[in-house]
Amino acid sequence: MPELPEVESLSRFLGERLVGRSVARVYAVAVHALKTYDPPLSALEGRVFEGVERRGKFLDFGVGGLHLVMHLGRAGWVRWSDRLPEVPPRPGKGPLALRVRLGDPGDGAGFEVTEAGSQKHLAVYVVRDVLEVSGVARLGPDPLSEGFTVEAFAGLLAGESRQIKGVLRDQSVLAGIGNAYSDEILHAARMSPFKLAARLSEDEVARIYEAIGRTLREAVERARGLALKDLKAEKKSGLRVHGRKGEACPVCGDTIREVSFSDASMQYCPTCQTGGKVLADRRMSRLLK
Structure with a gap:
């Protein structure tokens, strides 16, 4: 997408x-x-x-x-x-x-x-x-706009009982982030996709905020000047974890894992994001301890 x-x-x-x-x-x-x-x-x-x-x-x-x-x-x-x-x-x-x-x-x-x-x-x-x-x-604020500050981001997360992965993908919270770049942002922030947004510490909120800006701006810059026919290939080549199940994490070398949903999937690195824990397939409705 x-x-x-x-x-x-x-x-x-x-x-x-x-x-x-x-x-x-x-x-x-x-x-x-x-x-x-x-x-x-x-x-x-x-x-x-x-x-x-x-x-x-x-x-x-x-x-x-x-x-x-x-x-x-x-x-x-x-x-x-x-x-x-x-x-x-x-x-x-x-x-x-x-x-x-x-x-x-x-x-x-x-x-x-x-x-x-x-x-x-x-x-x-x-x-x-x-x-x-x-x-x-119904769009939320644009994450590349000047008014999107870390304080504004913290305000959006306050009281959010959902997992941070779902919050990042919600267009009424933030405009423009989907399944692929939410995976990339959470990997860059070293954050579990299942962590509840409302329970994030001030430092964790700041890490995700920084990862949002850096990940999106780098992707925009990589695509600058490319012909339309080349944009899809550039996106795929620039992703570090999304769509790379079974490959080695470019940061730590651990195997990238996947969680499947009914109509989508997400990818993450256990070492970088979940303290080594492997998240269960959500179709099993449980988390491996």
Whole structure:
């Protein structure tokens, strides 16, 4: 799933190429992905791109007073093309969900939004105010914003009875962190993913706060300047524990372990994070002592 660093890179890449250019045609290939109907998608045609911003894991395209907002879900992506096919796309079973063709004379450039796999979570909205998208309206603070201080972070955790892994992934608490980067942050902070947020000491809160900023900023910097087609590979190569079950921890050399859930999994290092304890598979609903 694209998370904050990848969506940040997407917004920068697309903003450099779209601002000041107009929309010629918008094709909704996967109608199920379109979550709004007023204004219609066609209302974007003839309008000019004013900016592209990241809001958590959402992409927000400002287009002539309207907002084209996207959440890429688990397997969505954006592909840029300097020359899109002339033939309009046909709805079908392929990955193409949306095509936006630019309107500059003789241009033909634009971008396509795709979604792989059988589970469809891609969401596209056209709204007058970005806060009309409920997922955007409920977002917590952005962890890369200037106002996100260690004191603000401590305030978010106060009274939280949930495990810290779940808190970091909750978009209403912090915007943009998902399964992969929460694993990376907790590994960098040397913290068990099962530790209750409300029971963290002042030092532990500070360690996680520092790991959030460092992990996300390093990931954003690694992706700077890369073509869109290279961002997924860069993300995977830059992860130290997530998706690396059975490999050696790059810090201590212990074997990276995994906890599986019904629809996801997380990875961690016992030596670095849990005092050597191996966490049981959550499907077993217990912790190995």
